[in-house]
């Protein structure tokens with residue numbers, strides 16, 4: 388063990404020095420780290436702990452719940468409820484927000500609201516592929532009970548956000564608005580150690596991540612981008628691209644933070660009632676903050692994710708994020724398509740979307 392190492396607690400004490408409010412935020416993030424350690428322990432035991440497999444229940448999204456979804460959800464709920472700093476929470480696993488009243492005699496220090504996906508990518512659990520947890524912290528209203536609409540704050544107002552990845556090692560990656568930093572769990576001593584200070588996503592990339600089985604449902608700008616990547620050296624990009632898809636957003640985004648790339652779960656027509664697959668408040672927003680704080684971009688194709696005014700706690704949005712130059716390019720393709728300013732979209736095939744074409 389190297390005694391000079393920076394633990395998560397030491398790092399947060401150094402970053403969050405702005406009085407009681409920031410001190411409590413640091414304490415809340417240390418609480419989150421404790422929940423992450425508990426989930427990490429469960430996931431790493433796998434079948435030995437009897438936690439694999441599904442339950443009979445479904446969550447609010449209509450998805451079958453895994454045992455670990457429910458156990459992870461409970462780990463976070465206990466942390467937020469007992470920690471005394473959180474006035475309410477929204478979880479992917481629960482239809483309605485939960486609101487916590489101060490216990491008798493407790494000074495109401497519950498300044499925050501927590502929004503989280505306790506176990507993202509849980510379809511990967513039973514095949515022993517990396518999964519993760521995603522969290523977002525926003526401010527609670529002062530001096531009154533929390534109402535459901537208090538959670539509907541744009542991502543730009545997040546005080547802190549991040550994720551844990553349960554892979555070969557467990558890592559916690561977070562931002563409090565001063566860069567994005569990664570901590571690796573030292574299991575022997577139970578501490579998160581700062582191992583990746585000030586992560587920067589390379590601005591250019593030759594790697595993309597998208598579920599290509601949905602290609603026929605994508606909009607033309609996304610089809611164009613992916614086709615150009617696939618054309619490689621012989622296409623307009625004049626270089627070869629590689630493709631990866633883990634089906635755990637956390638693991639795909641983590642790879643992008645480490646070595647660049649672009650991740651897309653775009654708008655598609657597979658289910659017209661859903662504008663995207665991923666959830667704004669506990670998937671897109673926290674990941675957008677982490678990515679932007681690492682020098683990347685996160686958009687729907689047409690707008691910055693962090694600027695979206697949420698309308699519902701389980702709202703879905705299209706997500707395109709990662710290396711700046713690639714995301715910029717995909718935004719341009721959407722704009723060209725929407726305005727009909729690109730030759731490519733003047734074909735009768737795209738006529739119905741070329742609203743501004745003469």
Ligand code: AFP
Nearest residue numbers: 506507508509510598634635636637
């Ligand atoms: P679950 O948390 O329900 O497993 O969903 C994971 C996820 O929302 C996200 O982490 C992946 O990027 C995406 O779904 C994978 O979706 P596909 O099934 O289209 O690969």
